[in-house]
Amino acid sequence: LVILLFQHSFSLFYLFIPFIVLLIILITASFYVNSQFFIKTICRIPAEKKEIILSFDDGPDPVITPMILGVLKKYNVTAVFFCIGKKAALQPDLVAEIKNNGHLIGNHSYSHAKWFDFLSPARMAEDIKRADNVLTKITGNKVIYFRPPYGVTNFAVKKALKNFKYLNIGWSLRSFDTITTSKEKTLDKLKKQLKAGYIVLFHDNIAITPSILEEFIGYLHVNGFKIASLDTYYK
Numbered sequence: 049l050v051i052l053l054f055q056h057s058f059s060l061f062y063l064f065i066p067f068i069v070l071l072i073i074l075i076t077a078s079f080y081v082n083s084q085f086f087i088k089t090i091c092r093i094p095a096e097k098k099e100i101i102l103s104f105d106d107g108p109d110p111v112i113t114p115m116i117l118g119v120l121k122k123y124n125v126t127a128v129f130f131c132i133g134k135k136a137a138l139q140p141d142l143v144a145e146i147k148n149n150g151h152l153i154g155n156h157s158y159s160h161a162k163w164f165d166f167l168s169p170a171r172m173a174e175d176i177k178r179a180d181n182v183l184t185k186i187t188g189n190k191v192i193y194f195r196p197p198y199g200v201t202n203f204a205v206k207k208a209l210k211n212f213k214y215l216n217i218g219w220s221l222r223s224f225d226t227i228t229t230s231k232e233k234t235l236d237k238l239k240k241q242l243k244a245g246y247i248v249l250f251h252d253n254i255a256i257t258p259s260i261l262e263e264f265i266g267y268l269h270v271n272g273f274k275i276a277s278l279d280t281y282y283k
């Protein structure tokens with residue numbers, strides 16, 4: 049009996065291995081925006097020209113977004129802003145200003161809720177559509193870009209996005225500006241990791257970001273990197 053039990057539990061253990069492996073794959077794929085597992089995402093542009101893309105998430109913010117716009121204007125460069133619908137609804141003038149400064153505007157969901165990735169596909173689609181309506185109404189343009197909140201994708205996101213014809217935009221380099229305490233360390237890391245064709249992720253609701261951005265753009269200019277507009281490659 050002991051031998052049988054041993055063999056039984058032993059085989060049960062092996063039975064669990066594929067499920068555990070599958071679970072690990074699914075969880076890992078969920079958290080990597082460029083895994084291409086659930087949805088097709090654009091995570092970089094062609095690298096032939098030593099160009100990069102600047103992208104900003106989680107705005108518009110009444111204080112930080114105008115500062116970011118100021119830095120971009122100073123250097124005469126454009127970026128793509130993935131706006132949160134409920135914030136955009138509160139600041140339509142700021143969204144209009146982003147657009148009028150020549151930047152692109154993408155959908156980053158309406159709620160950007162912590163539990164977004166646990167919503168049903170129908171609720172998720174509703175949330176995305178709500179943001180789409182807000183942004184379309186303010187800008188008068190069709191929204192063509194989407195970036196999933198937190199960069200998390202799963203089967204529900206995949207199903208929800210079937211209702212739209214978005215170009216899903218990921219990133220190739222995260223500034224981690226949301227958690228940094230040191231501008232120098234962040235810049236060092238960005239400079240070390242940056243390659244031609246990269247889409248760089250910043251946030252236009254973080255106090256340290258405008259100063260990081262200013263130095264980063266200076267570095268790009270000195271080192272021959274050009275800042276491209278995403279719609280040059282994807283529209």
Ligand SMILES: [Zn+2]
Pocket residue numbers: 105106156160197198
């Ligand atoms: Zn976000």
